[in-house]
Every structure is written in structure tokens, then in C-alpha cells.
Amino acid sequence: MAEHSKMTMIQAINSAHDVLLERDERTCAFGEDAGYFGGVFGCTQGLQEKYGKTRVFDTPINEAAIVAMAIGMATNGMRPIAEIQFADYIFPGFDQIVSELSRLRYRTAGEFTAPLVLRTPCGGGIYGGQTHSMSPEAFFTHIPGIVVAMPSNPYDAKGLLIAASESDDPVLIFEPKRLYNGPFDGDPHKPALSWSTHEKGNVPTGHYTIPIGKAEIVRKGDALTVVAYGTMVHVALEAARLADIDAEIIDLRTLVPYDMETIAASVNKTGRCVVAHEAPRTGGFGAELIAQIAEDCFYALEAPVKRVTGWDTPYPHAHEWSYFPGQARVTRAMIETLEA
Amino acid sequence: MRVEITKSRKNKGINAHICSQNMSDYMTRAPSSNTPGFTVPEPVARPGDTPDFSGLGLNPDTLATRPDPVCPANDTHVLANTLIRVLDDEHCAQGEWNPELSAKQLREGLHLMLKTRLYDERMLKLQRQGKMSFYMKSMGEEAVAVAAGLALQAQDMLFPSYRQQGLLFARDRDMVEMMCHCLSNSRDNLKGRQLPVHYTWKDGNFFSISGNLCTQFPQAVGWAMASAVQGKDAIAASWIGDGTTAEGDFHGACTLASVYNAPVILNVVNNQWAISSFSGIAGSENASFAARGIGYGLATLRVDGNDFLAVFAATKWAAERARSGHGATLIETVTYRADAHSTSDDPGRYRPKEEATAWPLGDPIERLRKHLIALGEWDEKRHEALSEALTKEVLASYKKAESFGTLREGPLSPVPSMFEDVYAEQPWHLRRQRQDLGV
Numbered sequence: 001m002a003e004h005s006k007m008t009m010i011q012a013i014n015s016a017h018d019v020l021l022e023r024d025e026r027t028c029a030f031g032e033d034a035g036y037f038g039g040v041f042g043c044t045q046g047l048q049e050k051y052g053k054t055r056v057f058d059t060p061i062n063e064a065a066i067v068a069m070a071i072g073m074a075t076n077g078m079r080p081i082a083e084i085q086f087a088d089y090i091f092p093g094f095d096q097i098v099s100e101l102s103r104l105r106y107r108t109a110g111e112f113t114a115p116l117v118l119r120t121p122c123g124g125g126i127y128g129g130q131t132h133s134m135s136p137e138a139f140f141t142h143i144p145g146i147v148v149a150m151p152s153n154p155y156d157a158k159g160l161l162i163a164a165s166e167s168d169d170p171v172l173i174f175e176p177k178r179l180y181n182g183p184f185d186g187d188p189h190k191p192a193l194s195w196s197t198h199e200k201g202n203v204p205t206g207h208y209t210i211p212i213g214k215a216e217i218v219r220k221g222d223a224l225t226v227v228a229y230g231t232m233v234h235v236a237l238e239a240a241r242l243a244d245i246d247a248e249i250i251d252l253r254t255l256v257p258y259d260m261e262t263i264a265a266s267v268n269k270t271g272r273c274v275v276a277h278e279a280p281r282t283g284g285f286g287a288e289l290i291a292q293i294a295e296d297c298f299y300a301l302e303a304p305v306k307r308v309t310g311w312d313t314p315y316p317h318a319h320e321w322s323y324f325p326g327q328a329r330v331t332r333a334m335i336e337t338l339e340a
Numbered sequence: 341m342r343v344e345i346t347k348s349r350k351n352k353g354i355n356a357h358i359c360s361q362n363m364s365d366y367m368t369r370a371p372s373s374n375t376p377g378f379t380v381p382e383p384v385a386r387p388g389d390t391p392d393f394s395g396l397g398l399n400p401d402t403l404a405t406r407p408d409p410v411c412p413a414n415d416t417h418v419l420a421n422t423l424i425r426v427l428d429d430e431h432c433a434q435g436e437w438n439p440e441l442s443a444k445q446l447r448e449g450l451h452l453m454l455k456t457r458l459y460d461e462r463m464l465k466l467q468r469q470g471k472m473s474f475y476m477k478s479m480g481e482e483a484v485a486v487a488a489g490l491a492l493q494a495q496d497m498l499f500p501s502y503r504q505q506g507l508l509f510a511r512d513r514d515m516v517e518m519m520c521h522c523l524s525n526s527r528d529n530l531k532g533r534q535l536p537v538h539y540t541w542k543d544g545n546f547f548s549i550s551g552n553l554c555t556q557f558p559q560a561v562g563w564a565m566a567s568a569v570q571g572k573d574a575i576a577a578s579w580i581g582d583g584t585t586a587e588g589d590f591h592g593a594c595t596l597a598s599v600y601n602a603p604v605i606l607n608v609v610n611n612q613w614a615i616s617s618f619s620g621i622a623g624s625e626n627a628s629f630a631a632r633g634i635g636y637g638l639a640t641l642r643v644d645g646n647d648f649l650a651v652f653a654a655t656k657w658a659a660e661r662a663r664s665g666h667g668a669t670l671i672e673t674v675t676y677r678a679d680a681h682s683t684s685d686d687p688g689r690y691r692p693k694e695e696a697t698a699w700p701l702g703d704p705i706e707r708l709r710k711h712l713i714a715l716g717e718w719d720e721k722r723h724e725a726l727s728e729a730l731t732k733e734v735l736a737s738y739k740k741a742e743s744f745g746t747l748r749e750g751p752l753s754p755v756p757s758m759f760e761d762v763y764a765e766q767p768w769h770l771r772r773q774r775q776d777l778g779v
Contacts, residue, residue, distance in 0.1 A: 035380065037616030037690050053380040058617050060586030061553055089552060092588060127473035127747075129535035131551025282769060311759070311773045317473070318524035318532025318747060319758045322777060329776075 012154035016161035031083030063093035087122035102145030125178030133315035135279035153200035159210030186235035215259035221248040224272035271302040303340035381620035391698035403435035420630035420640035426649035443717040453482035480678030483704035491655035499560035499578035525745030554587035564604035583614020597668035611677035633670030645673030
């Protein structure tokens with residue numbers, strides 16, 4: 001049995017870097033404040049000291065150049081892991097991701113590839129206001145050529161990061177920052193929970209991977225299917241528990257390519273489905289999931305598929321908890337779906 | 341692969357005032373990493389080390405000359421690699437850049453800088469008490485904002501970053517209103533939508549502060565161009581930090597300001613630190629930030645940012661140049677971020693604790709206070725009385741602001757207001773979402 005240790009999501013991400021830097025000298029990690037300081041959330045803390053400044057280093061504040069530099073390094077034999085300090089700050093790098101990174105393999109017919117990882121904290125729940133709270137995954141799931149993932153716990157965060165770095169495709173990992181230090185079930189009035197008592201906070205200290213493109217059923221059930229990812233996995237679990245609804249809850253983990261096989265099997269079994277994400281509703285990733293569910297599972301459905309999402313507004317600071325799609329909204333959607 | 345950090349730059353001070361000498365010094369410094377062709381800059385001092393600023397070129401041998409504000413941009417380029425100072429180490433005003441302010445104006449500057457500092461101190465305490473979610477002080481950088489604010493006209497548009505609250509005080513913004521914003525309460529003019537210190541004040545020609553970096557820099561250029569197109573006399577001024585110069589928008593702003601000869605002042609507040617990254621991570625070891633303007637053909641000034649008189653004079657110079665149709669100026673104000681980046685930061689982890697007190701350009705409030713005393717226009721007793729009066733004003737303002745609520749206790753702006761202002765008119769889907777929320 002592999003050695004395990006209690007880890008927060010931050011420690012698990014740090015451990016994934018450590019494993020990769022140790023095993024593969026092509027690995028390097030960088031980002032704004034990511035070197036000496038170890039990142040504003042500490043995801044790369046201690047790694048510069050351990051591996052030196054040419055492997056773990058600070059970058060100037062230029063997200064376009066961070067992405068482009070990672071592309072350049074990856075095309076020259078390295079396996080870069082770049083941190084974008086907040087997902088809200090990724091947009092100066094958007095052109096490099098959309099026009100360059102995602103298409104490099106295609107436009108060169110495979111002559112050039114950029115196997116790199118971009119990591120970035122996303123989501124609200126920390127009173128970050130509109131520039132530290134976004135869940136912008138839908139901008140990126142629309143781009144052919146990049147893998148998009150969002151783990152919901154330390155175990156998956158580490159395994160996905162290692163799998164991403166070892167993948168030959170570029171991977172963008174969104175890390176829900178509200179989950180960094182403990183699971184969060186959507187109730188801001190409860191004392192903060194700890195990963196130390198959560199089974200997914202028990203993480204192998206060494207190398208392992210979580211397969212890209214594979215969802216996990218985190219709760220088995222027959223009444224309806226809830227497809228969620230990131231923070232909303234925990235919100236859905238608690239909502240189902242409190243409302244005593246026998247929901248089958250799927251943690252998508254990878255958004256592109258998503259695990260339609262697992263979703264379809266579940267929806268075909270339950271005949272009812274709710275999709276939940278923290279990002280805004282219109283054009284959100286939930287719309288894609290529901291369209292595919294409609295195509296693949298239409299004759300099994302007994303009720304319209306519902307969405308629980310953030311509102312179509314910027315993420316407000318003071319009214320964060322009116323914006324966040326919490327337990328009440330998930331529960332209502334589940335009940336409406338069951339009663340439809 | 342492991343790289344040892346070298347400290348070879350220690351004691352390699354720049355002590356030159358001529359452009360070419362200074363530039364050559366920049367070029368000959370030893371790299372701080374020992375991998376050929378790949379250098380990651382490292383500050384001279386980390387926690388536990390003795391602070392050392394000898395390499396920053398802060399002691400030019402001679403006083404900077406002051407060219408005519410309508411001179412060709414080339415004539416200013418020598419000023420990108422020296423340091424414009426007015427207040428000397430004996431607290432006397434010297435040289436061509438002396439703006440010859442009256443004692444009344446100097447006292448006003450002191451008053452506003454002290455007000456800014458006491459406001460910051462109080463707000464930090466309140467954040468620690470949980471009254472607001474977040475705070476950012478401007479300690480040590482008060483002159484950068486206050487002096488510039490006083491040198492500009494009320495009609496001029498300000499595009500600040502998040503550490504120029506002194507501009508608001510210079511424009512006499514009501515302190516209660518500022519606090520209500522930071523408390524995100526029912527009177528917050530931004531309806532609780534923005535993080536604290538991300539002020540907006542349309543009536544005071546103070547643009548909205550973004551959390552994203554450098555976005556306001558080219559916006560200020562656009563505003564200035566519109567002012568020129570419409571035949572207006574108002575100019576624009578913007579502020580970013582040293583780290584932010586790395587963003588692409590910096591290049592965009594400088595290029596457009598130069599191409600269109602826009603009436604704008606582009607300020608780089610070089611406070612030495614971008615959260616944990618020292619200015620070298622933004623390239624300060626190879627060229628001064630003011631010198632970046634040379635390549636764009638902008639007028640360039642490098643100014644002692646802790647010298648109230650120098651910041652005032654430089655801003656006045658650049659404003660005169662812009663207003664008379666002679667184009668944009670890139671000003672680097674050299675200062676020091678004397679406290680944490682924000683309430684989420686712990687600078688003790690990446691820089692020596694003593695750095696702020698070791699900063700060779702001193703404290704802006706202390707320097708102006710001592711200058712006024714040297715002039716016989718101020719004394720300890722008056723300073724104490726001012727400090728006491730301002731402390732009372734801050735406390736009284738807070739009491740009033742708190743009566744409109746706090747983030748934790750409320751009242752906040754009404755919940756339905758979160759669906760407003762997304763568009764001019766609320767579309768059907770937002771109306772439906774508001775109804776879904778039951779508000």
C-alpha cells in the first residue's frame with residue numbers, strides 16, 4: 001500500500017509539483033509570485049528552494065507572455081506548469097491560448113506540440129469581488145485543442161495535475177480556491193471544514209494519476225442524476241443529504257473531453273437530471289452538457305433537465321451569497337425535477 | 341540543476357547622473373543566477389539580510405536640470421536615468437525643479453498626506469476587526485498621490501490603480517463616502533459590487549479602479565484623446581505599479597500616447613515590490629522604468645516619489661506639456677511600499693523587516709514636515725495638534741459610516757440591486773433570474 005498523508009488541496013497540488021519536478025527534469029514551474037514566495041496561495045511553496053531557480057521561478061506580470069513562454073518551452077522539450085494567479089487574470093493570455101496553444105498540433109499536422117499545464121484558481125466564496133471570483137471555464141471549453149479540468153478535492157487535484165503534465169496535450173486546470181483549505185458545502189455560516197477528516201484529503205505521497213476524461217460517481221442513487229464539478233460537487237452532496245434525496249452525483253473532474261459515458265449511463269438509469277455550476281448561466285458549460293444529454297438520453301428522460309448556476313451578472317462582492325448557487329437552489333432544482 | 345543565489349550585485353551602486361554612464365552600469369551588472377543564458381533576478385536582501393538599496397541609483401551627484409515643458413521629448417531622456425529631487429537631505433528645497441510653493445500649500449500637502457496615512461491605519465485596524473473584507477494601505481507612497489492630485493486641475497481625469505487613495509483626499513472626497521464603499525454598506529456608491537479600496541467617484545473625475553492590472557493605462561490615453569478631439573482643456577493621468585509595466589497594456593498605452601500625441605500623464609509608481617516580486621522581476625536592473633519611455637519617444641522623468649515637492653513639480657511640468665498640446669510624459673516615481681501589498685499579504689516572508697526604515701529616500705510625510713519646520717512654518721506642537729484633529733476626524737467619520745452598515749452586520753445595498761447595471765435596461769433573462777432568487 002502506497003504511503004498516504006493528510007493534505008489540503010494546496011498541499012496536494014504542491015506535492016504533485018514535487019513529484020513531477022523530482023521524476024522528470026523537463027518539468028519546470030513558474031508564475032507571478034510562484035517562485036521565492038511559492039504563490040499567493042502557497043501551491044509552489046518550498047519548491048524553488050528544493051529545485052533551484054531555473055526550475056521554479058517568478059515571472060513578470062504578463063499573462064500573455066507567461067502562456068507564450070510556456071508554449072515556447074514546451075515546444076523545446078520541457079514540461080512547463082504555469083500558474084495564472086487568478087482565473088480572472090487569465091484573459092491577457094487568452095489570445096495565446098485560443099489562437100496558438102490550442103491549435104499548434106493541428107496547424108502543424110503534429111510537427112509541433114505544446115504539452116504544458118496552465119493552473120489557475122477560480123470561483124468565489126472568499127469575498128474576492130468581481131476580479132477574484134470568476135469561474136470562466138466556458139470560455140475555454142469552447143476551444144478545440146485544449147483539455148479543461150476542474151478537481152473538487154486534494155486527491156483528484158494531485159492526480160489530475162500529474163496526469164496533465166504527463167499528457168501530450170495542453171491542459172488547463174481550474175482550481176476552486178474555496179476548496180483549497182477545506183471542503184465547502186455552500187453554507188457560509190458553518191465553521192470551515194477541514195480536508196484532514198475527509199477521505200479525499202488522504203493523499204498518496206508519491207506518483208499516481210487520475211485519468212483525464214473520467215468522471216467519478218461520488219454518490220450512488222436512483223432518484224435523479226446531478227452532474228457537477230468543482231465546489232458544486234460538495235454543495236450537491238450536502239443538499240441531497242439534507243433533503244434526503246437519493247441523487248446520483250457525478251463529479252465531472254474533466255470538462256473537455258467530458259465523460260459522456262458515465263453521464264448517459266446515469267441519466268438513462270434515473271431519467272432525471274440537474275446540472276450545477278458556479279459560473280454564469282447563459283452559454284455556460286451546463287448548456288453543453290444538457291444539449292448532449294438531450295441528444296443521447298432524450299427517450300429516457302422523464303423531466304426537463306434543470307440548471308443551477310451563478311447569475312448572469314459579474315460576481316458581486318457584498319452579495320456573494322445571493323450570487324453563489326447554494327444548497328437551497330440545488331435542492332429546489334432537484335425537487336422540481338423529481339416532481340415534474 | 342540546483343542554482344545558488346549569488347549576491348554579486350551588492351555594493352555595485354549606481355552613482356551617476358548622466359544617461360550613458362547610468363545605462364552602462366545597468367548593462368554591466370552581474371547576473372544573479374549561474375545558468376548561462378537564463379537568469380532569474382534576485383533582490384539583494386531577503387529576510388534576515390541587511391537592507392541594501394545602493395544599486396538603485398538614488399544619489400545623483402548633481403541636481404537635475406529642468407527643461408522647458410514644451411521641449412522636444414529627446415531633451416528629457418537624460419532625466420529618465422537620474423533622479424529629480426527638490427528636498428535635499430537637510431530638508432531644504434533646491435534646484436530648478438523647486439515649484440516654489442507657498443507655506444500654505446506646503447501645509448495643505450502635509451495635512452492631506454497625514455490624513456491619508458491615518459485613514460489607512462484606521463481602515464487596516466477595522467479590517468482586522470472584521471468590519472470589511474479586505475484593505476490596501478498606501479503607507480510611504482502618500483506623496484505620489486497627494487502631490488500629483490494637487491498639481492492637476494479638478495477637470496483632469498484620474499485613472500488610478502489601487503494605491504492612490506491620496507488622490508481622493510487631494511480632491512476633497514468625503515471620507516465617510518470612502519469608508520462606506522470600503523464597508524460595502526447600504527451607502528456604498530458602488531452598491532457593494534467592488535472590493536474595498538476599488539473606489540469610483542465620477543463627480544471627482546476619478547475613474548473606476550479595476551483589480552486587473554494596467555487596463556486603465558491605455559484607457560487614460562483614450563480619454564485624453566477624446567478630450568483633445570473635443571477641443572477640451574482637460575488632460576488625463578494614470579498610475580500603475582512597477583510590476584504592472586510588464587503587462588502588454590503598458591506597451592499599448594505608451595505606443596498610442598506617442599502616436600497620437602495624447603494629452604496624458606503616465607505614472608509608474610516604482611514602490612520596489614509587486615506583492616512578493618521585487619522590481620527586478622519587472623526588469624528594473626536593466627533599465628529604469630522611466631527609460632522605457634525613450635523607445636516610444638515620450639517625454640520621460642524619473643522622480644523621487646517621497647519628495648512632495650519633486651512629485652508636484654514633475655506633475656505640473658507634464659500637465660503643462662500635455663495641456664499645451666506637446667504630448668504625453670512617462671513619469672517614474674521612485675518610492676517604497678512601506679507595508680504589505682494588502683491584508684492578504686505577509687511581506688516578512690520575502691523581504692527584510694527593516695527595509696522600510698532603511699529606505700534611502702525617507703518618509704514623505706517626515707520630509708515635508710521637516711522642510712516646513714526648517715522654513716519656520718511649522719513646529720512639533722502644530723504637528724501634534726494636526727495629527728490629533730485628523731485622528732478625531734477619521735474616528736468621527738467611521739462612526740458615521742458604520743451607521744450605514746458593515747459587510748458583516750449589514751445593511752447592504754438591496755439584494756435586487758445586484759441584477760442592475762449589467763445592461764442599461766434589464767433584459768428578460770436577468771429579470772427571470774432575479775425572480776428565481778425571490779427578490
